[in-house]
Amino acid sequence: CHGPYESSGVVQYRTFRLQGLQALRARGHQCVMEETREWNTVELVVNGELVFSCDTKQLEFGDGKLDPVCIEAVNAVEDAY
Template sequence: MPMKALVYVLYGPYRMCKLTAQHRTFRLEGLLTVLRKDGHEIILQETEDWNCVELVVNGETVFQCKIDELDFGGDGKLDPLCEEARKAVLDAY
């Protein structure tokens, strides 16, 4: 995979602190930081899939997880899911 890929980040609504379900990017901050640090271009897209994050490269889903499993805020260095997602994007074809 080229060092700089176009990565679509599809994310759905989730419930935070028993508030109404909404599309929020707070938990995506670490993931986005890790991917941008590698030089990837990021496009965020809201979906209706509840509590879901998918990374799509070249039309193929290379990584997915529940959004509430990602660490809140931060730079993603200590979040093992961010590292797993980073490797999945680098290994994408």
């Protein structure tokens, strides 16, 4: 789940910062992006259980390989199994 966040004075849903989380697909996980009304929020849910949450602006742009928050998120998903 991801909520809208402010950038350049405009609040809207954006997925730029979520691109690094696509690493989950590369590891064989199914990813479903759902919009939520909670501003600045990213939540990862596995089998109905919240396993990771962060502020959207904590995620860096890019493939996620060097983003420590993205690495933490991927590890949280993998540990949920």
